[in-house]
Amino acid sequence: MVFSSIAFLGLFLPITLAAYFLTPRPWRNFTLALASIVFYAWGEPRFLILMIVSIGVNFRLAISIDRAKNRLRMVGWGVAINLFILGVFKYAAFIVGNLNAILSPFGVAPLVLRPLPLPIGISFYTFHAISYLVDIYRRNARPNRSIVDYCLYITLFPQLVAGPIIRYKDIQSQLRARVARLDDVSAGALRFTMGLAKKVLIANQLAIVADAGFSVPTGELSASVAWFSLLCYTLQIYFDFSGYSDMAIGLARMFGFRFPENFNYPYAAESMQDFWRRWHISLSTWFRDYVYIPLGGNKDGARRTLRNLWIVFLLTGFWHGATWNFLLWGAAHGTFLTLEKIVPSNVVSRSGVWRWARHGYVVLAFMLTWVLFRSDTTAHALNYFGALVGMPTATEPSVTVSMLFSTHLGWLIPTAVVLAAGFYPWALERFAPVRNWLLARNVDGFVAAAFVAPALIFAAMSIALGQYNPFIYFRF
Known part of the structure; x- marks a missing residue:
């Protein structure tokens, strides 16, 4: 679903706004996170599980980094996991294709890799997750103990599929409490x-x-x-x-x-x-x-x-x-x-x-x-x-x-x-x-x-x- 479509302007946005403001304040993050997941699933239902798994893994990693004695090793593993997932979907075919071009003159049989479709927004939500883990490691932010709030940070539909890249430390207070007035x-x-x-x-x-x-x-x-x-x-x-x-x-x-x-x-x-x-x-x-x-x-x-x-x-x-x-x-x-x-x-x-x-x-x-x-x-x-x-x-x-x-x-x-x-x-x-x-x-x-x-x-x-x-x- 894109912002400049009838489905978004005539259906998704009005329903989401109405649901959000009719929801009691303590539950609004849940409503908005659920709407954001629907927004993503509308266009990429097959990769919804991948994004949810990424959210769960990074949520637990941030808490582990905050508690760990060797925090540098933990954040290193966290960044590596996120880059690995991004690399598999976005860069694996490019790397294999260039390896084949280099090795084929030497008689090496080409590697065969079925091209993987690129999940929408993976570059953006991966960078969100990495910045979150690094900021926890640097003590620039505290890990969020609410899976709903963290899920909303990653999936918030305005920035989910094409940015901008929002740092967690910049909106952590807004995730906890914010006021949306008529203005x-x-x-x-x-x-x-x-x-x-x-x-x-x-x-x-x-x-x-x-x-x-x-x-x-x-x-x-x-x-x-x-x-x-x-x-x-x-x-x-x-x-x-x-x-x-x-x-x-x-x-x-x-x-x-x-x-x-x-x-x-x-x-x-x-x-x-x-x-x-x-x-x-x-x-x-x-x-x-x-x-x-x-x-x-x-x-x-x-x-x-x-x-x-x-x-x-x-x-x-x-x-x-x-x-x-x-x-x-x-x-x-x-x-x-x-x-x-x-x-x-x-x-x-x-x-x-x-x-x-x-x-x-x-x-x-x-x-x-x-x-x-x-x-x-x-x-x-x-x-x-x-x-x-x-x-x-x-x-x-x-x-x-x-x-x-x-x-x-x-x-x-x-x-x-x-x-x-x-x-x-x-x-x-x-x-x-x-x-x-x-x-x-x-x-x-x-x-x-x-x-x-x-x-x-x-x-x-x-x-x-x-x-x-x-x-x-x-x-x-």
């Missing part, structure tokens, strides 16, 4: 609607062009179509995933949870380091706190700092998928960050011209790396890079920009660019006096609803027409 429900509904509009009205429309461009056969893709499709994909992935994050944050707010922000206008970044402070914040900070800093961070000299950085970004790429494309995507980001650390910051002028130049470099850098992220294979990515520079020349392109372009895209793309660049916070700052005037008269909610209502109506119409496109991050 929370209305604010959450507005935030959810904004995310729904991002997904349905922007990302899904841009996906049509992006999918068309990345599907053109080798030799038939012109440079103009390649760049146009890449622009659309660059905007699509931002509005798709930030839209999902907005919906998750809004849904959680309806039930009294306060999730941290996951995106902060990354396309407005002035360096790749700044980009990663703004893009998928919950994932980048997870790797910072549980991989980069334990490896030594930037405390042991430049060489080890770069080593730690490369480990983190190779793992970040591999976390997204078990293909060489994702590893190369992580390596590309590692390369840009390495260059930024090597080149002293005072070498680059701080003038306005240079600031725009730096921003242009960042935009070009992340756009090019999205080719690796979107392409099906490494060969596909290389061919696409070739098309971007006009090699080889497509003498008879099967798709042209005029075939992909429409009047609708003529206003949608500029709007998406402006919104992705941070127009909304800029407008809030410039019109702060007006906003304060509305707040003083308690009419700001009505004004916000007046802007959001049309987006909700058009999004609902699009969903009703069956224009469905799953969230990109569902496959991770």
